[in-house]
Amino acid sequence: MTAPDPKLLAAIRVVLARTSHPGNIGAAARAMKTMGLSQLYLVDPAVFPNSQADAMASGATDVLANARVCATLDEALADTVLALGVSARRRDIVAEVLTPPEAAERLLGEAQAAPVALVFGNETSGLSNEELSLCQGLVTISANPDYSSLNLAAAVQVLCYEIRQAWHGRERWPQPEVEGATGDEIEKFYAHLETALAELEFLNPGSPGKLMLKLRRLFSRTRLAREEVNILRGILTAAQEAKAAAARSGTHRP
Incomplete structure (x- = not known):
């Protein structure tokens, strides 16, 4: 049997958003390194780097040293083609809800083509609605309903363990069916969509939030391919140009 491809694990990043405690x-x-994952991304951490983080890493300081600190989750x-948010709440924000084993299978399959991510929120408040709206799916860890609070590192350990188990379980993965659009391409599409809908007077530019959140949820139910995003943006551009042409025609009408 061929050994599992280590490049798959290297394409899976663990993203910690707004972490309070180093x-x-x-x-x-440490949880990541024990399972062979190394790509740690930190979004606006309260304190980092820090000696307490080094102490708790217990030999995984190389993962900390190579961690990438980002200002925003965007x-x-x-550059990811799949981001799964880990949360026990807000199922109404993200359409697809996966178990940890299902998430591991999806991540490993998509990691063949491009980077993918598991996103964890703040220790106290979890992932915000805005942060979840940047994810294409939700992962929930089954826990005691009377006490479902899971420590951040424990949640990371559960997901990393499932990824390693799935990775060890097979030597080949089906290729992704589509060339998925990256997070940056999808966010540019949403920005274009909001601008176009405002120009077409379909959207109130003063309070776009609720409608845009519903549209994000609608599109998250389908896996947007790069080609599909280009088509949709082409349609938006054509609509904007038609609106502008009609306005110019109306201005010069006798």
Whole structure:
């Protein structure tokens, strides 16, 4: 039997958003390294680097040293083709809800083509609606309903373990069906969509939030391919040009 491809694990990043305690960053790095993952991204951490993080990493300081610190979650996910948020709440924000084993299979399959990510939120508040809207799916860890609070590093450990188990379980993965659009390409599409809908007077530019959140959810139910994003943006551009042409025609009408 051929050994599993280590490049797949290298294409999976663990993203910690707005982490409050540096010790949790170190413990998460340790959890990752024990399962062979190394790509740690930190979004606006309260304190980092820090000696407490180093102490809790317990030998995984190389993961901390190579961690990438980003100002925003958009930046951390810009080149990924799949981002799964880990949360027990807000199922109404993200259409697809996966178990940890299902998430591991999806991530490893997509990692053959491009980087993918698991996104964890703040220790106290978890992932915000805005952060979840940047993810294409939600992962929930089954826990005691009377006490479902899971330490951040423990949650990272559960997901990394499932990834390693799935990675060891097979030597080949089906190729992704489509060339997925990256996070950056999808966010540019949403920005274009919001601008176009405002220009077409379909969207109130003063309060676009609710409609745009519903549209994000609609599009997240389908896996947007790069070609599809280009087509959709072409349609938006054509609509904007038609609106502008009609306005010019109306201005010069006798």
